[in-house]
Amino acid sequence: MSIPDYMQCAEDHQSVLVVVQPVGIVPEDQFFRIYKRISSVCQQSIRSSQRLLYIRYRHHYPPENNEWGDFQTHRKVVGLIAITTCASAKEWPQTSERFHGQKEVFGSTLYDSRLLVFGLQGEIAEQHRTDVAFYPDCDSCPDLERRVEDFVESIFIVLESKRLDRTTDKSGDKIPLLCVPFEKKDFVGLDTDSRHYKKRCQGRMRKHVGDLCLQAGMLQDALVHYHMAVELLRSVNDFLWLGAALEGLCSASVIFHYPGGTAGKRAARKPSISQAADSGKRHRPGAQELLIDPGALTTNGINADTSSEIGRAKNCLSPEDIIEKYKEAISYYGKYKNAGVIELEACVKAVRVLAIQKRAMEASEFLQNAVYINLGQLSEEEKIQRYSVLSELYDLIGFHRKSAFFKRVAAMQCVAPTIPEPGWRACYKLLLETLPGYCLSLDPKDFSKGTHHGWAAVQMRLLHELVYASRRMGNPGLSVRHLSFLLQTMLDFLSDQEKKEVTQSLENYTSKCPGGMEVITLPDGLKFPPVPFTKLPIVRFVKLLNLPVSLRPHKVKGLLGENMSSKSPFIYSPIILHNRGDERCKKIDFQWVQGAVCEVQLMVYNPMPFELRVENMGLLTSGAEFESLPAALALPAESGLYPVTLVGVPRTVGSITVNGYHTSVFGVNSDCLLEGLPGVKTGGCMVEVVPSLPRLLLSTSLPRSPHVAASEDISSSVALQLFNGETQTLTVTLDNIGTETLETLELSSKIISTKEKLLGDILNWDIQEAQSHLPLLPGCSLSLTVNIRVKLDFSGQENLLPDLSDDGISVTGLPISSPLRQVLKPRPESKALSADPGKNEHTHFKTLEAVMTFKYSGGGGHVEGFYRELCLGIHVDVEPSVFFTRVSTLPATSMRQCHLLLDVFNSTEHELTINAKNNQDLLLYASECQRMAIQVDKFEFESVCVQPEQSQQQWETERQQAQGSLINSTLSILHPSLQREGEASVEGVLNQLVLDHLQLAPLQWDVLVNGKQCDCDIVTDCRVGDPVSLEVKLTNHSKKEVGPLALTLVAFQDYQNGIQNHDLQDAVTFIGSNTFYIDKVNPTFSSTCTGALLFLYTGDFYLSIKFQDDSTRRDLPPAFFGLPTVHIRALESPIENGA
């Protein structure tokens, strides 16, 4: 006996073995259908007695096992059911023959047999035979079960008779010696008359009877017989049979204690009605099992025999004893090499009992023992079976790891190199069954939570084996899935070398079968969820990026409530309701634009020791339609955080949620969802998409500036270098490179706050011209001319500048002075100053920055009220050109004019020419300072000052500016060497005193000589001897009335050498009074007084008009009374030529 039946359990001892076999050709499915129906009759209550007969069916049973039938009767084949198909009557004799042949095989032990014939009809089928049943086909045999029951009953009758026969066989007849096959030769020539031999015979027979009693359902009798057998056999040291007797005792006790059976999974035993009622109680292990259970009495059909009840409890082993006896029995079996199978089966049975008793430790000892039982040369298939059974048993006692270990060994055995046709499929299947034992689930989701917990080394090995087995099975998809799983979940445990190997083989596999995101389902329904590579690369941070500044949409403001939060009744509240809910779904405060390329930045990290090539990396989104533009990247080994930007284009309007990203690494496509990723930070994933807007590209005539202006909003900027006062033209070209028509365009500018005092706007443009091109179709462009003019302060106040010392000319007005300058003042000056020490300071640059903002809109976005902004930064380095170091005025000959004296300093390194309106050019060498005088018209400040409500200060500045701008136009600077020109302004230079002088008095004095207006430089000609009429007219432009005033005319001659001759009584004579009297003049009125004078000699005469009385002048400034000096040239009259 060499083939163990691992499925055996203790209660099999009470069953009778029936072999069901096909005879001739029977289709397999048909056979098993019949077999199933037959085996449903597995327990049978016998009508005559109330006992139960259990039947064990086998469709295959090795005859050599049958030979052990005397040793343990449940191994004996007592019934044979042959199944055959017979198409015609002709085949019948042959079939019958075969059936008899079959009977021969188990002939010695058979109690009864049956033949089931299918398909045969006709007269043969008509004949009535007890051992043959005819059925037309396998579906129409309604009385099959009944026939089997009959058959079982007949077996029982034989069994019962045998039992009675053996039991009562107590006469002096010689008891035959029962023996197992390998013993037979041992007893040859033994003295059969010895007491020892007789006892041995007796003992073995007792045991045999016990077996029969057990099978026949007489548990009590069996127990008694077993006990006796144990006594007998112990005395003669017949260990093998002693073991069998002990095992029988155990089996009987187990049957008694655990009517539910110990087989566990094989729930073949149908509990009878009475058992079912209290089966729950029965399953409990423990001492109370020993108590007489009324349920058990009816079940076992021995309640009639009440006398045995006491004995029953006594004879039956307690649960603890069962194990002790099993141990003993196994140790006896262990003495015989040929009883290995028996020993093994006993171990298995004991383990099953212990499993029910929940005594895992002891069970494991039995199993440990079973592992070492040597059954000689086992076939590979038997080895697999053995390991599988061990695994199952370990599982039964709750040793899942051990179970997994043996299952894996079994799996490996399936593909052992010695096997000619390795069963990869079986191996794979077994390997899958080991997964729970190694705490391995093939769902990557289970691994994403926290750190990895498990036996990585062991798990990795198992995964490798799965990969290999699935590949050999010819299912590359599976191996890719397993390998991806290995790489994803075990990454932390792989060494660098292993990482390389795994990825290499993965690439090999995927070249044949690319990995995807679909769930792989095995034929048996097992599902393998997809394995997204969330660790290749590892993503740490996901951030949706705003559009570049120039492409950002802005909402047109002005709609009330647009910016107000509708949630709060307050316009402003310091208490912000923190919405700590789902941060991932938090809305982002910027918008994307339909049709514009949008970016999402990921911070990724390559954990591999080699360059990681990620292909086809794109975004997974939901919400509005989004066209993801995949990117391919190569991450350097152990990269550290590496920024990656994924782009896409929103195609429709609405909100978009970024859910994750997809990658293709090593040929495996994975969709990684952010919510499943540990340790990923996001700044919100939901963004609003607004309708499309046009897009403009800005280009300028000037080169782009490399250095970006201070503000980050600038999309492009230009830089230029200008001399102070210079003007440059900038042409801005706007190309509509988008798909929408440009409908509106607005332009504004802003000067970024600067410390410099700026005179006038730097930027001037004409928007009308540009707007006339609108709407601008896609692909078209428009251009705009912008004038850049820099005019900074020309007063080099903070500079250490050389100035011209007063050279005797009476200068009214104060120098523009700094304290420093005061100190330097006494220094004797030379005009051509070698200003080397201060040179660097003069030429330092000043920086001006301005931003031009183009607001434009169009298309769908325009309808929704969105626009885009394009900012052009303008960076101007202003190089100083000239400085006015000192300003003063000199009255001109005309009272309406005045000379402005400017000390102009050339701070450039080039010579330059300065030109005022009506002056000749002034050439100024580098670092040279010269004075220039400009004749300027006096300024009527009343015309400027029209708004009386302005404050004094504003009024002042206004006046200054007005004055400055008047003068400004008269001054132009030329850089001949550089061919550049510009304008200088005195705007900031003028101070109050100078202005006072520049100001036209509110009292306008007009002096007319001979009816001709007479002013400073005008020389009036008159004849000697002719009376010259003189008229003085006062027009009051002031707001107050003036007068009365008295004027005196004084004539004098100027020799142009500083000497004036006032003694002219004999040369000039006044006709009438030389004193005029002007009465009160009301505002806006005028008053005129006239006189005359006569020149007696030729010559140049001057007339100065002076005020006699000072009393009226006190309350008015002296400038109000600035009357022109009249210059009259008296010419000889032709008549008095001789005189």
Next chain:
Amino acid sequence: MAVCVAVIAKENYPLYIRSVPTQNELKFHYTVHTSLDVVEEKVSAVGKALADQRELYLGLLYPTEDYKVYGYVTNSKVKFVIVVDSSNTSLRDNEIRSMFRKLHNSFTDVMCNPFYNPGDAIQSRAFDSVVSGMMVQAC
């Protein structure tokens, strides 16, 4: 004398496992892993009986052909497993006990390290040297 020393976390994953370098490391992984079945069984059995004053030392978990596997469970359910060669008969229960005690002390030191994160693999050099001492000692 020991051929393999392992520390296993409460959740039954290895915190530390080290074996004699000459032999197949994976084999010891399997040995220790399967021994956990027995440890669990023993712990649950003992736990029922005496919750408070149970013996930390579990004794021989199971013998294999070549090795003997011993177990020890701390009060925080951290398991220590020591595998010794079966041929080494000089080892008594007492020696094994003292080895476990030493191991436990060293493990406590590791846990006292404020930079050690409970649940992480043990990388302490001091612990390593204690284990090395156990593996070399009897040779």
